[in-house]
Amino acid sequence: MAENPQPARYRPRTDILALGEPFYDALAPAAFPEHILRFRNDRAAAEIGIVPVGSAADSLPLSDEAWLDHFARFTPLPGSIPQPLALRYHGHQFQSYNPDIGDGRGFLYAQVTDHRDRLLDLGTKGSGQTPYSRFGDGRLTLKGGAREVLATEMLEALNVPTSRSLSLTETGEELVRGDEPSPTRSAVLVRLNHSHVRIGTFQRLAYERDADAMYRLVNYVLTRLHGRTPGGAPAIELVDEVVGRVATLAARFMAAGFVHGVLNTDNINVTGESFDYGPWRFAPTWNAGFTAAYFDHQGLYAFGRQPDAMHWNVMQLAVALRTIADAPPLIEVLETFPERYAAAAAEAMLWRLGIAPRDPAADRALADAVTAALAASQMPIDHFFFEAFGGWLPEGDDWTAFESVRALLSDYRPRSDRSHPYWSDAAPCSMLISEVEQIWAAIAERDDWTPFHDKVAAIRRMGQALA
Template sequence: MDVDVAPASSAPPLVRAPLQWQNRFSRLGGAFYARIAPQPLPAPYWVARSTRLGETLGLPPHWLASEEALAVFAGNAPLAGSAPLASVYGGHQFGHWAGQLGDGRAILLGEVLTPSGEGMELQLKGSGLTPFSRMGDGRAVLRSSIREFLASEAMHALGVPTTRALCIVGSPAPVLRETVETAAVVTRAAPSFLRFGHFEYFAWRGKTEELRALLDYAVTHFYPECERQDVAETACTLLAAVTERTAELLAHWQAVGFCHGVMNTDNMSLLGLTLDYGPFAFLDAFEPGHICNHTDVYGRYAFDRQPEVARWNLYCLAEALLPLIGEPERAVQALTPYPRRFAAAFEARMRAKLGLTDAQPSDGILIDDVLALLVRERVDYTIFWRRLSQHIAGDALAPVRDLFLDRLAFDTWMLRYSERLSSISRRQSAALMLKTNPKYILRKHLAEEVIRAASASDFAPLARLQTVLESPFDEHPGCESLADFPPDWAAQLQLSCSS
């Protein structure tokens, strides 16, 4: 692969930032990527920044707000020490093999070593055409960039493993989607952007040597505990570790009410991170069959199907590793713990939502029954759990009870729940619940409102929403409207793969 794009003779000078680069992925060689520089974005302007992530990376707020930083994260100026590239991968999309994919509108600037000693890759999404853009234009739009920025930082604040977002740079440059929109670039960060699809690509092409190199890279840098003397055993151990992380991630998604929307294998992180925020959503009313992506006409990625889809995707990863593992039975054995690990992780998270500091055999029934009640009554998922938390902390029960039309059914469940709590410190339960059940989530209508304001060059609502999402368990006086029920018009919002 190793396509090099020479800089123009009038290229801007290098920008220096307080970053220490190590760029380990680029050492894999040209079969894994194409070297390419970001394409300049005309008339760039700041839309949003995460000073919290900036501090994690070692970037002081004054630099992150500078004109130099604006030029770098617009793709208009090269960053000293970076090694820009677009990686190649494949993947199954909506259950079908899609062949070669790759970073079609994302360019990896490189990997930095943070002050804490952790490696973090920085990637510009929407930075122009790459050799893997296929029929796309290589750009992202303001709408989707705002959604990804807010979702990344909101999920991080909720404790869900995720890629992060450093900033958004906007531009008046037109981009054609369903309508003409304006361009934007979001800077993403993650320990690694390795996907299941990276392994699928080389397996699909019969490139066993490159597959082995990718395995060695993943194990050496991210799963050192999986290294074994035997290659097949190393691959099996890695597969088992990825299976565990994926099960934990999906349990977290289901517990917090998060719908990904496009769980293709090229959107599955090898590190068990939430990757690629396209048509995602947090549940309003608790509806297990909710489909957040209107492109998903058959509901393959409906909310309640996510755990099983993740398992299917793990089988695709196992198939990609078979040239190294050899025996299919060994790969299947590595995947076997998934259902048990997911169920245990999900029940543990639901116990925490209920403030249960110990485990009892009957807890599963208590959890199933309250979820069934939420489904039958179409109760708002986030508001129910937060009001229940506040009741356990000392507030009246009425605000919780008022969420249900069938008061008798709720009272019956509440009596059982109260009996279960009787042997637990009320203070401990309340403390656990208030740090587990958020008051603020990124609802569709909230994202839509800040997108509309930002499209009119008003970024204050975006900054306000970002502030509450960065600490979603706190109260934030004056921001109660951001935690209220969604308006009726929110039900009409539709999201697709277009971005």
């Protein structure tokens, strides 16, 4: 594992309580028969002032047992929210509106300030039933928790805005699931997000025609999450922020070769971070039709359709904000999405290539050339970026499809060299489904967590080289 940064101060928050009704339901967490700590993200914890015992005095030192007390039994963190809150929201699920959802197996457990002075939520997955569980058991499989840790670590290393997995605890229950061999092991996950306010949170208020609560939520998001003082058109300002952030997220998904799988409006938050990983995949090659979810029969959220899906989602935010704003200025902001996505896509592509930007038109031409060559050649995405980092392409028959890319790269300079030992490896660090299944098989068959922790270390090493 990578060394931890200098610990931040522990600064608890309770901002969500200012919203009050009708945004959440207070509840009690599930009581689990066992608490076996499987993953503790000390690197992320240090950024919110939570550190091992014996560290900085103005931080919150936690032993492993105290860690379990807070992140598996959910004893409230000092000074933060006194009781877990299941958040209320609606959402379009595969573009069909569903008013019968909300936090069904998770809750908002605490809020803190991080080392960048951002408000962060500590949210859970698998922490028990809530008023929105419907027919679910409110639990998380251990496989699902391990997969989410791997996804968040990989995306963070690849410069994708993402939630971060803080803690994974095995809980000793046997779960029955239709999409994996059962009974299977159970877990509870704690994640860090800049926000758990979703587009679906606004949709619920629009559905209930609650203009007062809508104004309150818009003000909360602008002031506490985006650091803006609302002006004369707060709904327009909010859409402007979200359009930019979601366009950036979509662009970085594509540069990472990542397929989220379930881009519903309840899975898109207003700070532009990816979160809530279910059937995710990394695409082996640049195949626009590659899907992650076995139940996505129409390919609605296929790899190449993700930017359109994200655009559609922010449109639903604008529709919800019609409760308090006129349509024309909302539409005007929505129409900026394609341009902002194109700019963010070029920026993301250059970042992964390890080269410094030159000018917008040239950068977009290069990004388009890379995309076209990857699609035409079907070269593995990770292999291409591993070899091309720093703006240099190998010679050989395998690279003939990239001659236009080679010509354009001649005008660019590296933003980073290849001196890190990672660039001398025989192959890139990837996260294809076959390896994910191998890591899980070691856990399921032998309770061997070594491949899992080795992979996290390898991902962080790659992240150091890319940065």
